[in-house]
Amino acid sequence: AERLSRGTGHSGVYPTSIAWALDTARCVVGQDSGAVLRMGSCEAREAQWMVPNAGAQASGLIHWAHDAELCVNVRDDERSLELVPCDKYYSSMLWVMPKDLAGAIRWGNSRTRCLSWAGDARDTAVELKDCPLEHVKVRPEALFLMAAPAGRHSAPSRDFGQYGFVSELWAPAHDIKERIEQMHADFGVTEYLMYGVFEGFSRPPTVWAKNWRTKLGNNEVVREALLAAAVTIRMVGGRSWLYLVAGATDPEDDELRGGFQAIDPYLLHRSLGHKWFELLQSASPAASETAQRKYQQACGCAMKVEDLWKDVCCKAFAELPAEDRARWPMPDVRQMMTDKNCEVQAIDACVAGSADTVLEAVVLGPAWAIRQVPRWADFAWSVGLTGIHWDALTNLQEKQHADIPGFLKAALPILRARNLSQTMNFVDGFGFDPAMFRPPDGHGGLIAFPFIEVTHGARDAVQKFSHQLGRGFAVAAFPGYHKSHCCAANERQNAHEYGKEPFELGLERWADACRQGGTYLLMGDGNRMAQGPYLPGSMVLSDEETAKVKKHVMPHCRRS
Numbered sequence: 001a002e003r004l005s006r007g008t009g010h011s012g013v014y015p016t017s018i019a020w021a022l023d024t025a026r027c028v029v030g031q032d033s034g035a036v037l038r039m040g041s042c043e044a045r046e047a048q049w050m051v052p053n054a055g056a057q058a059s060g061l062i063h064w065a066h067d068a069e070l071c072v073n074v075r076d077d078e079r080s081l082e083l084v085p086c087d088k089y090y091s092s093m094l095w096v097m098p099k100d101l102a103g104a105i106r107w108g109n110s111r112t113r114c115l116s117w118a119g120d121a122r123d124t125a126v127e128l129k130d131c132p133l134e135h136v137k138v139r140p141e142a143l144f145l146m147a148a149p150a151g152r153h154s155a156p157s158r159d160f161g162q163y164g165f166v167s168e169l170w171a172p173a174h175d176i177k178e179r180i181e182q183m184h185a186d187f188g189v190t191e192y193l194m195y196g197v198f199e200g201f202s203r204p205p206t207v208w209a210k211n212w213r214t215k216l217g218n219n220e221v222v223r224e225a226l227l228a229a230a231v232t233i234r235m236v237g238g239r240s241w242l243y244l245v246a247g248a249t250d251p252e253d254d255e256l257r258g259g260f261q262a263i264d265p266y267l268l269h270r271s272l273g274h275k276w277f278e279l280l281q282s283a284s285p286a287a288s289e290t291a292q293r294k295y296q297q298a299c300g301c302a303m304k305v306e307d308l309w310k311d312v313c314c315k316a317f318a319e320l321p322a323e324d325r326a327r328w329p330m331p332d333v334r335q336m337m338t339d340k341n342c343e344v345q346a347i348d349a350c351v352a353g354s355a356d357t358v359l360e361a362v363v364l365g366p367a368w369a370i371r372q373v374p375r376w377a378d379f380a381w382s383v384g385l386t387g388i389h390w391d392a393l394t395n396l397q398e399k400q401h402a403d404i405p406g407f408l409k410a411a412l413p414i415l416r417a418r419n420l421s422q423t424m425n426f427v428d429g430f431g432f433d434p435a436m437f438r439p440p441d442g443h444g445g446l447i448a449f450p451f452i453e454v455t456h457g458a459r460d461a462v463q464k465f466s467h468q469l470g471r472g473f474a475v476a477a478f479p480g481y482h483k484s485h486c487c488a489a490n491e492r493q494n495a496h497e498y499g500k501e502p503f504e505l506g507l508e509r510w511a512d513a514c515r516q517g518g519t520y521l522l523m524g525d526g527n528r529m530a531q532g533p534y535l536p537g538s539m540v541l542s543d544e545e546t547a548k549v550k551k552h553v554m555p556h557c558r559r560s
Contacts, residue, residue: 021143021367161190165524173228179526204379230384241389313342314350366410387421404431479506514557
């Protein structure tokens, strides 16, 4: 690399593969001089290149590591690519590398022309095609990923204390500051989940916005309070994590989702209805009803899972293949539902109910990280946060064979370029690999620490995952809303805890997690207890209950 830097006059040249973001096992492969560039296995020796480091030099030559005297050149047809003897004075050999080494590789002669591959196994030639200047509009097939140079950025530390959340960012800044200091002093919280900070799912608030309303609950977020929270968390020696739903977009943002595989909107709406039932239920219980009756009505107490569907026909319709649901109300699909004793009006009601969704989502992979992470990383950095916590809609991502490690791997250099870290909630362990937080090169793993969200079998979950995680992990197994624990939609993790008050159950799980070397998500916003995944709906603890937490849990939870 040093020899090439001197020979070309460009600094920051380093070795890497150039992987296709839609399938990171496929890389640009060189051949003999004059031969067309093609896609092949990343394991091939011919798949190694010497590229200009985008952090040091915006443009330069792309050398073939197998023969460093050969460089990538655009042929006269301005479409096909070849290897020819390097000459830094030929503009047809100059390339503009993507920021953070993830994105479109643009031709120096025309930045609206990019490397691209259509994914056709019969035609593996890499070509130069038109691509827009705006990063988020580049088609996925023109997105490539290069490994960040070893040691480019320092690794995030895995040492941490207890886990808490901040969700009421409409409160005055001085109140936010006091709550954070209280959680740190009373419960040893050093990891703070900044929940519901975003305005929409597709893009962050504008830089000049002083306040905005989040689509997740329509709560107000005041920038001054957010900035105060970030500063206070740093002052107590903690870290702040921007909560984002990985893969999510605003429902109307077809352009952003363009070219990506979408998660079935009908199933997504059903899944979110369970996850955020407090927020998304269509009818709220009357204020005069008892807490027991509110729980029953909102949560489905004493009901079977099937009964939680507005109509049994909605469940039957959901069981159809996605391509059949998309053709509703074609005659053959209508006949399918008629065979299940479901009338047209019933299915129309199901479809209409799912149309009013809060978000749509795509299947996670490296290409999506390249498209979406930069704008959110810029926002997190601008408000002084430590990193991003990705909430994976894992039950649906798993069905769609999402590439969770690939997403995190592509996001990492983008975040590290801004001195940010990342973590993700692995629902029931899906997508998690212990290697993710083991530094492969001595410079940090993919995630700062593992976060496991348990949705069933919580009794043995901490012991199960602690064997995989070692010390330094967080667990969320929400304790529920009532001692009956009969919310079939959202309390499968509490199925064997009938008769145990949520507060007592939460204390047990927190202490157990600490004994196993981790921590547990329970407390936030000063003295509130999380009952379920929608954190702004948490329950305020009394002074007596707060004292009980400190007495019975904190002795087990010394900072690691």
